[in-house]
Amino acid sequence: MLDRLSFVFGEAIIALRRNGFMTFAAISTVAVSLFLLGGLGYSYMRAVDYARSIPGKFDMRVYLKPGIDAATISKTAAQIRTFPGVAAVFWIPKEKAWAKEVKDDPANTAGIENPYPDAFKVTIKRLKDGDPVADMLRSVPTIDPDPGVVYLKDEQHLIDEGLQVMRWLGLFIAGLLFVTAGILIFNAIKLTITHRQREIRIMQLVGATTFTIRFPFLIEGTIQGIIGGWISAFMLYGGQHVFQKFLLDLDSHAQLVAFPTFEALLVLGGAGGLYGLLCSWLAITSPNRSK
């Protein structure tokens, strides 16, 4: 049995070596497409997790001008609640804010007079409501122009746009590349069959089984897919490092997640291998197959 396997695997390796360029093209396309498809899927999930993990990503802190009385504060809050995109408005009295600060950092707040103005915590409905709500808030006369409205503008933009790009463009490009990879694997196997017509004929003449004749082609396609999948896993590993570094630059408190190397190798290698197997099967069973 081992002897038999060594023969069919040997045939597959010979074919992989002989079709160097097509093998390279098929593997690299599988790698890129799986990187985009699987990788972007993973990144999308990570980005969604990250977005969920950002404290107060839907919250805006709105500072009022000093010396505003309670009635005006109440009136302003009512006005803000009417803005489209605003989900809730909470008044944060300056005493309460300062008391929390003193509690959190007693060493640096000791002996200092409360510098905080009264403020609102404004919660928006969706990430994309951040900018229009901020513009409306800045137009309210009772709101201090500096610092005025504070919110995670860059993060909101990045996450919202990033998620959208990942979702649509990623799916489109990765899907296209995935199909291309399949065609390349199919063609690589077809090319192998053409190159190895003489070997196939000899095997048929001497009575080699269909398994012996066809199995090397299936192995070849599967190996191309697995290698492509593994390369995509490593690309993803690198990509995640770059992305996390970028997030750290934006927000030093961002929660980083360890890359699941083993799972990525298993899932992407498995997906690539299955896809390679499917494409090579289609290649050997398509009309001009060897009988």
Place this chain on the structure above:
Amino acid sequence: MTTLTGASTPYIVLKNVEVEYPGHVTGLRDVSLEIQKGDFVFFVGKTGAGKSTLIKLLTREVSHTKGLVSLQGRDLGTLREREVPALRREMGIIPQDFALLPRKRVWENVAYAMRAVGHTRSEVRKKVPAILDSVNIGQRADAYPHQLSGGEQQRVAIARALINNPPLLIADEPTGNLDPERSWEIMELLKTLNLKGTTILVASHDMMVIHRMARRIVTLEAGCIVSDTSSEGVKSDA
């Protein structure tokens, strides 16, 4: 036309066989034939007469559209596709173009075929020299096909056909690419194998060699058998 009648059960039987290729091209028409075990039969005829079709019928490269084809009492018409490799392991097939692998040495060509049908490495190491010696090509075991003469290449093709120790050897124009001297050497080799009990079927148009061999001759024309002359008949003609 001389009709042969065998005393024992025929090894190969073709009964009213017709082969039609796509596009209504006739390969064989109403061919009936019996071949005994141990026979040496030549199929002769012009190009397109049906010699190769007849041979391909027995190797199941072609299927008949009508009639009966049997080998050792087994109806080849009912053979499933997955049973064809087993059928081919019961015969040795020598193609006209030798079909040698140019990048492999002589011994590797034979070894490759053995490995393809499931022989282990140790079996290959043990058997290949003996097979090569049996067709007198052992001394060129390390040569590449392009370093061999046509006759030597044909010997390698015959050696490869012998890997399964087949009781039946089928050769399509085995001397087609050889000069008369080499052709005769190949025929002598086939004769030796026949004397050891192997049934030999040869498609050829090399009439000089065929008559010199003085074996049974089946002549085909436009897909039909027009004569079937026994070896005795050939000898008396000569």
